[in-house]
Amino acid sequence: MMNINILFIVIWSLLNISSVILSKSCSRENSRIVRDYFRKALSSIYEKHDLSIPVECIFSSKRDIYYHQELNKIKITDNRWLCQYCNKLFYSEYYIDIHMSNRHNDTLIHDEQSVCLSDYCSIFRCDVLKGPKKSFQSINIFTRNSDVTKRKSKKIINEQQLTILRSRCASIINECVPHNIKHDIRVKIQRKCSSLHYKYFSH
Ligand SMILES: [Zn+2]
Incomplete structure (x- = not known):
């Protein structure tokens, strides 16, 4: 049982790391x-x-790997952006993009067909x-x-x-x-x- 838990943690970590690499290497x-x-x-x-x-x-x-994230970014005004995943507000698209990378990488489309x-x-x-x-x-x-x-x-x-x-x-x-x-x-x-x-x- 212990071994299965460790295996699960390793797989989960690898998936997370690959999502971070993916979002860092693909310019939003x-x-x-x-x-x-x-x-x-x-x-x-x-x-x-x-x-x-x-x-x-x-x-x-x-x-499109960013499709869901882009859909969940709402521009209220030029300096007010809302993240619909967690309702946080940001001053610019630049900062909401960083937030998406740091907090919501689990929402990236990431499979063999993703682009x-x-x-x-x-x-x-x-x-x-x-x-x-x-x-x-x-x-x-x-x-x-x-x-x-x-x-x-x-x-x-x-x-x-x-x-x-x-x-x-x-x-x-x-x-x-x-x-x-x-x-x-x-x-x-x-x-x-x-x-x-x-x-x-x-x-
Ligand atoms: Zn958020």
């Missing part, structure tokens, strides 16, 4: 940028046609999306020389890199197209990456 801020990009670019199509995101898609809420969205930052151009607050329509993630990418810290990409990014973006978005949907809606979703690129040339 960058995950949020990638998540928001998908939400702003595509969620209206899903809502309009009452579609659900397939689990194969990296943006499925079943796979750290910040791992996709290079494809969805977090460096561009992170720029100064702009309206979403004015941001083109595939722009090579917008006012945002001209900044020193932003990586300016060439035509070849642009093609690679578009192709990676397309294969990710392709997995997010629900099965058995009308052809025109399927095309609308699939073309999201290239239409963003088209916007660049149309400016």
